[in-house]
Amino acid sequence: MSRKNVAVIPGDGIGPEVIKATLEVLEKAAPGKFDFTEVAMGGNAIDKYGEPLPDFSLKTCQNADATLLGAVGGPKWDNQPPEKRPERGLLGVRSGLEVFANIRPAKIFAPLASACPLRKDIAEKGIDFIIVRELTGGIYFGKHEAFKTSDGERAARDVMEYSEHEIKRIAHVAFKMAMGRRKIVTSIDKANILTTSRLWREVVEEVAKEYPEVKLNHLYVDNASMQLVRAPSDFDVIVTENTFGDILSDEASQIVGSIGMIPSASLGENNRGLYEPIHGSAPDIAGQDKANPIGTILAGAMMLRYSFAMNKEADKIENAVDEVLRDGLRTPDIFMDGTKLITGSQMRDAIIAKL
């Protein structure tokens, strides 16, 4: 296999700490397989170049085989005008890479089961599902309008629109993912009310015919939010539109514990993805070696799996994380009585030692 070119955006706050740990883990899991190119984006890019995402930064990401991102933002840039805010760089990278599918796994590591806010008997059944969220369509990208009615009252509208190809391509992502897992897809919509949802359901059913081994269920979003806490073990792959996915993926992340543990991937038509932890730059703990690097390390494992088909190496990393947790090692965010408190860099070293 030729060496893979990875654009790396350390970002701000704890971003550089968790990225450093992840690059070392990747190098250990697959020695000599990567060329990493550091890219300026976020607050650090504003300080250095006057803008959150300089053109050359985006180009480096677009030319790379995949992009790995820490986190951006912080109080230093909070009072900047919108176009000079670090988050603008984030949206710019996502749209510049044309990533329309956001993949967020919700998996509870057995040693962390007691951190699950759900009843013990529910958590013990095992939680391991993936949310495939449509990321570039729907109401967030429709027409937004504030206006006055004919009698002068203030009013506003946001338009929700989906076309067939947008639904088709995200459905394929979900079904392909299910083929490598337990072969169950749950499509979530509000087809009893919304016309966009009725089209969604129709197109998902058409795509399903191409994956006869996969069982397809449909749920209304209100029911789905309830089932996620009632019986999370029933889910394997969830596919849903942008807004429903935004809300449900936050619900799911809380079910499986600390924000520092959860990775995400955003994928487009080709295999070039954007991989990042779900947390932000955590300015409150930056520079103190308290940041849990596991979310970013697992994002690195997702990159191996989805962009490079290096499943064996991805498994190795996920198993190493599981083992250090079994050994009782904990960064402050996941520390509990009876476990051993360690720093972020000690967590990195422990995972590398398992590899």
Ligand code: NAD
């Ligand atoms: P945050 O995720 O940075 O932090 C929330 C809380 O979780 C904090 O108490 C933090 O210490 C803790 N935390 C987060 N990651 C952790 C880790 N790996 N290990 C241990 N503890 C961790 O969210 P916030 O405080 O709302 O935002 C801080 C900054 O990050 C803001 O500027 C925000 O805009 C930005 N942000 C960036 C991204 C991104 O880059 N993708 C995402 C969310 C927020």
